[in-house]
Amino acid sequence: MCVLFFYSCKNKTQQLLTKKWDCVNVDNLDLGNEPAAGLQDSINNQKIIAAMESLTWTFKDNHEYECSIAGRVTVQGSYGITEDGKTLVCTPSTKNSINSYYIQTLTENDLVLSSAPLVLHFKPH
Numbered sequence: 001m002c003v004l005f006f007y008s009c010k011n012k013t014q015q016l017l018t019k020k021w022d023c024v025n026v027d028n029l030d031l032g033n034e035p036a037a038g039l040q041d042s043i044n045n046q047k048i049i050a051a052m053e054s055l056t057w058t059f060k061d062n063h064e065y066e067c068s069i070a071g072r073v074t075v076q077g078s079y080g081i082t083e084d085g086k087t088l089v090c091t092p093s094t095k096n097s098i099n100s101y102y103i104q105t106l107t108e109n110d111l112v113l114s115s116a117p118l119v120l121h122f123k124p125h
Contacts, residue, residue: 013085014061016106020125023055027119056125065090088113 026049056068059079067075077092081103088101101113101120111122 013081013103013106016108017059017081017088017111018061020056020058021111021122022125023053023057023120024123025121026052027121028117052120055120057122 029049029052051069054070056071058066058068063078063080065077065079066073075092077090077094079088079090081088086103088103090099090101091097092099099115101115103112104114104119105112109124113120113122
């Protein structure tokens, strides 16, 4: 019975996650220059924020994902969800890194991921 419970939780998390998600907001983006030294720094910061907020992540049934910026795929790889359904682990196809995100919220209409200190808010595409 316990195994069935974990399987159904994982399956439910997988079902909710499997779709295309658009980033709508980024919190706690550390740009490393506090405060912006001048107009050019402010412009660069706004460009970085705009790029982050144009992220689209697509999670597929076969545990593969794609990350796009402005419609162009920049990263693809595989993903997994921990048994407790609270952590998303993404491994790019280059296998040069592993990125873990805490799943703060996952519903049909909201996905909020955090990787200290960054918090990413997504809505379905």
